[in-house]
Amino acid sequence: MKKDVVLSIDHLSKKFGKFEALKDVSFDVNKGEVFGFIGPNGAGKSTTIRILLGILKASGGTATVFGQDVWKDSVSIHKRLAYVPGDVYLWPNLSGGEIIDLLLKLGGAKHSARTDELIKQFKLDPTKKARAYSKGNRQKVALIAAFSTDSDFYIFDEPTSGLDPLNEEIFQQNVLKLKQEGKSVLLSSHILSEVEKMCDRIGIIREGQIIETGSLDEMRHLTRTVIRVTTSEQLSELHNQPGVHGVESGTKTNEVTFSVDSEYLDNVMKYLAGKGITALQSTPPTLEDLFMRYYNANGKQVKEVGSHD
């Protein structure tokens, strides 16, 4: 094992009876890195994470955290790990404050000034019984317990799905703080702006398979840049250029909007330059575009508006 790899997953698979929840999942999370784990509901994100926690037993493949087997050595792994589940269920009769303290004690930690600070930041009322908490407040309880634990590896499973934008911001600040401290984070999400903002690398999972991993920059080449251009000459041949999609005329004369596959960008720019560019605006691909390309139903080609005619 390389020294700087915190999590290593190799051809992990998981079957529930006949259903194959995970077919082939492999990726690494390096030390000091925030890794975004994205995919739609039911793609296998939570199943993967539960295997990493030793809650589920893998059907095949291996997964190690800190170089230790996630199933056999779960207890010793958990000493250096913090986790926030996607659906936080709390004992209805305990108050949030009691649960935070209990979780800290179970991990051998203590309620600290940092805990109080987090409770204040997230604006949690710790005296309320857990049954009275909304989903967002239950998530806050788990987040406060996780952030006030001094761990080496943090796993967040869709942690902000119930939080309001203010608390989401606080969550992001705290993750960035962990990153500055050199901690490693696995962040599963389907909120792309969140992942885009925080993650060094991402892995995309669909139907139990990792279909792409890499940095956001590396992935951008897989997607299309949207270009709005106004030229002095007519662009009648534009839609026949390789890699060009969805050509639409704008409101002004000779103004068009289209998207272009990143690898053909050079070609297209040369073509446009020959037509006399008067205005040009390019929008970098967002994770949204990436996502949409990978997640269209059943993996078929995305149906595009006015595609390649």
Next chain:
Amino acid sequence: MTNLFAKTGFLARFYFKKDRNKLIIWAVVLLMLMVSIAYKFGDLYGSQKQIQAIMPTLRSKSMVSLFGTLGYPASLHIQTANVFAQEMVIFMAIITVIMNFGLAVSGSRGQEDNGVIEMIRAKMVGKIAPLAASAIEIIIINLILGVLYGAGIQAANMAESDTNGDWLLGLSMAAVGIMFGVFGLLMAQIADHSNNAMILSYFGFAIAYVVRMATDVTNPDYTWWSPIGWLEKTSPYHGNNWLPVVWMIVLTIILLGLTFYLNLHRDLGSGIISSRPGRQRASATLMGPVTLLMRLERTTIIAWILGSLMLGASYGSIYNSIGDILKTNPTMQQVFGKAAVDSANQGLVLNFSATIAIVIAVVATIPAIQIMLKLKSDESKGWLELINSKPVSRIKMVCSYSAVAMVTGIITWLVGIGTLFLVGNSTLKSSQQIDGAKILATIWTYIPAILVMMAIAMLIIGWLPRFASFVWLYTAAGFVIMYMGGLLKLPDWTKNVIPFGWVNKVPVKNIDWSVFTWMLVLFVGLMIIGWIGYRKRDFQTD
């Protein structure tokens, strides 16, 4: 929304659909019990000789305290149907009440706890429609059962049974079920959580039951004070008195009105008794799975221990009226001498103690199994996911839950059986008292039986977690076998189905230490096998 009851019918149909498996299992079990026993009674107690043999037992204080008395005069020419009614009425009522509390509390407060009612109420649904639908579900299932009882008992055609009595028995059972079901709904308005609603419901039932027992043993006229006692006052196949059924209906209507009133005058999610706000910080004692479990279950644990105490005290308090040979036959002392009478009296007391010991042992088993099964239900509810991500091993979880279950079961047992003997002996003359050795033998004998029951729960949690609740069916079957086996003349082997049947009948007989030892070994073995399954399986959240 002006119509408070809008969509009640639709919801009621939906509830039936949602609960159909539960309802079918309950209905089949209850019907089988009632009707198959009615059929069997023709063989068991068909002849006068058989009836004469059982009557002294049925009229004994211990049986009256357990099953009640239907007020048949001594002069009545007792027939098969009378014996049947005498044995079945209170027994079936207990099981019926358990079913109805479950339906009522989980259907109303339980659904409110998990947010379903909130979703329903957001629709075009009347304010009390969900509650009314629960009430309708309870009324209909009990009426169906009542009619099937009536028809089934009539078809069994026991000697001296009459149509009036058959249907009175069946429909009074429906009425008692509806009455306690609605009481459960009322408690679900008062408590703000289904656990608390369940505890309040059983507390109310326990009071009714204890009042019935105490009055039955001392003076049955006062049994009118207990709603459960009304059932006895119907006196099927003798008086065929429908008045108590009318009383039950009246009380049901009052309770239902109160329930609707409270429901309309409270906020969704709150109760009349509301929980206090919690602590800001955990106390120093809340530090791990064991203390967590004790903190969460303390009300349940205390309730069981108190219940067991009450049970022991109330059965103990009638010890002096059991050995009443002198009262019934004053010449006996002159004929046999004082010592012989004392020993005959003590024989009766010992037999009584042996019967009650099993009841208390089963009662002590319930919280032990309940806490053991929490290892599975907490997992299903997702409460353990956070613990499982902490450095807490699976063996530690198993040990924590089983330790709390074991200690609770044993304490409940010790308190119940200890109170029974303590109070019992205090009512007896010193020459008739049960000595310490016999008491200790009784205490030791049932501890491994309670533990084995708990270990069976662990075994299922480890290997067949989805069937965890079948342990309850097994416990219930065991209870029927031990409680009714003798009266039903079940074959002896049936007692071997359940650990309570493996032990000697203490304190009449002495403790068998070899049985004691191998049952403890079995307990440890089952726990280990259960743990092996638990260790290697997936954890699942529903």
